[in-house]
Amino acid sequence: MENPFQLEFHSLLEKADKIRQSKWGKKVFFVRNLHLNYTNICVSHCKFCAFAKNKNEDGSYNMTPDDAVKYVSQKGSDACEIHIVGGLHPDYPFEYYIDMVHALKTNFPEKTIKAFSAVEIDYFSRISGKSISEVLEALKKAGVEMMPGGGAEIFAGHVRKQICPEKIPASRWLEIHETAHNTGLTTNATMLYGHLENDDDKFQHLLLLRELQEKSLSRGLTGFSAFIPLSFQPDDTFLHGKFHATGIEDIRTISCARIVLENIPHIKSYWVMLGHKTAQTALRAGADDLDGTIVKENIAYAAGKNTDNAMTAEQLVFMVKSAGMVAVERDSFYREVKIYG
Template identity: 65%
Template sequence: MVDVLSNDLIELGKEANRIKEEKWGKKVFFVKNIHLNYTNICLNKCKFCAFAKDEGDDDSYSMDLSEIVKYIGDKGEDAKEIHIVGGLHPHHSFEYYLDMVKAIKENFPEKAVKAFSAVEIDYFSKISDLPVNEVLKRLKKAGLDMMPGGGAEIFASAVRRQICPEKISGERWLEVMEIAHKEGIKSNATMLYGHLESMDDILDHLEKLRDLQDKTGGFVAFIPLSFHPENTFLNHMKPATGVEDLRIIALSRIVLDNIPHIKAYWVMLGEKTAQVALKFGADDLDGTIVKENITHSAGAKSKEGLTLEELVYLIKSANLIPVERDSFYNEIRSY
C-alpha cells in the first residue's frame, strides 16, 4: 500500500481510487434530500461555528412543529431523506424533539428521518434525565431512522479544547455512536479539518473511527468536512486548498477500509472539487441538499441545493455512473 503520508498526491489518489473501484466500480451515489436546521439558537459557543446564535439575537430563530411540517412540504416534496440538525436550544424539552419526529413521520411516512447528531443526543439525555440508550429507543419509536455524523469535529482533546470547549468530548461522541449502533440505528461519521489540527490528529481521528466500525459495523458513510473560517472566531485562518481537500478524501478512503462509503460533500468542497474527488476515493456526492444553512453561514460559495439533473451531469461528465439511492444505499435508479 502507498504510504498514507506520501507527498505524492497523484499516487495517493490512484490508491484511493483503486480501493473505491474495488468496492463500487464506476458507481457514484446520491440521494434526493432536504436539510432541516430547525434552530440556530445554541448553548455551545464553538469557535468554528458561524451558525449559532443567542436567544434574542435579531437573526436567531426556532421553528415550531407546524413550521417544520410546512417547510418539508414546501421544499422537500420529492426528497427521500430529511437530514435534521440544529443548535442546543436552552428551553425545548425532550418532548419537543419526539413530537418533531412523530409529526414528520405522520405527514411524510415515505421519507427517511436522519436526525440529531451525537451532540444533540447527549444533550437530550441531560435535559430528560434519561440514559442515552433510552433517549435513542424513544426517538426510534417516534420514527427516527438514522443519525447524521456531525459533532465529531476532531477527536484530539487539545485541539478540541481550543475550537469547541463546551462541546462533548471526542470520547463521548464515540460512546454515543456506539450506543446508537447497538440500538440498531445506523449513522454517518465526520471529521472537520483545515483548522488547528495536525496530520497526527487526523490519523488518530480516522483510526478511532475505524476501531469503532470494527466493533459495531454501524457507520454507513464517512464525510470529511472542510472548515470554512469566514464569519467565525477563526476567520484569520485560510481555508483548506483543493490539494488538501483531495488528500484528505484519498487518505480517508485508504484508512477507513471498513466504512463502505466516502462522501465528497459538495456544499463544503464546492461542486468542481467534489467532482474531482470522485477520482480520489469518494463514491458519493451526498445529495440535492435543499437547503443547508450551517456551512453557508460560514461563507460557503456553493449553491443552496443542486437539482437531480445537475448531480447526474457532474457524475456523468466524470465518466462515472450516477446511482440514485435511499438513506441506506439501496439503489433506486441508475442514470
C-alpha cells in the same frame, strides 16, 4: 497501519481510487434529501461555528413541529430523506424533539428521518435525565431511522480545547455512536479539517472511527454507512482571515479517508463545503457519494460559503457523468433507486 498522509500525492490518489473501484466500480451515489435546521439558537458557543445565535439575537429563529411539517411540505416534496440537526435550544424539553419527529413521520411516512448529531443526543440525555440508550429508543419509536455524523469535529483533545471546549469529548461522541449501533441505528461519521489540526490529528481521528466500525461489524451491526470529511469554513468565525483548506488538502484528506476507512462502505465528497469542481475531482480520488440535493443548507453558509446551497438531481447526474462515472440515485440506506446510464 501506515499513515497515508505521508504518501506521495499521486501514489495516494491512485491507491485510494483503486479501493473505490474495487467497492463500487464506476458507480457514484446521490440522494434526494432535504436539510432541516430547526433552530440556530444554541447554548453552546463553539468558536468555529457561525451558525449559532443567542435567544433574541438578530437572525435567531426556531421552528415548532408544525413549522417543520410546513417546511418539508413546501421544500421537500420529492425528497426521500429529511436530515435534521440544529442548535441546543435552552428552553425546549426533550418532548419537543419527540413531537417534531413524530409529526414529520406521521405526515411523511415515506421519507426517512435522519436526525440529531451525537452532541444533540447528549444534550437530550442531560435535559431529560434519560440514558443515551433510552433517548435513542424514544427517538426511534417516534420515527428516527438514522443518525448523521455531525459533532465529531476533530477528536484530538489539544485542538478540541481550542475550537469547541464546550462540546462533548471524543470519547462521548464515540460512545453515543456505539450505543446507536447497538440499538440498531445506522449512523454516519464526520471529521472537520482545515483549521488548527495537523496530519497526525486527522490520521488518529480516522483510526478511532475504523476501530469503532470494526467493533460494530464484529457484532453483526451495520455501524457507519458513510464518512464525510468536512472542509472548515473560516469566515465569520474566530479564525476569520485564515485561508480555506486548499484543493490539494481536500483531495488528500478524502483519499486518506478511503484508505484508512476501508471498512466503512462509502466516502462522501460533500459539494456544499468543497465546491462543485473539487467535489467532482474527488470522485477520482476515493469518494463514491456526492450526498444529495440538500435543498437548503444553513450551517456552512452561515460561515460565508459561496457555492449554491442546493442542487438538482439533474445537476448531480451531470457532475457524475462528466467525470466518466455512472450516477446512481439511492435511498438513505444506499439501496439503488435509479441508475442513470
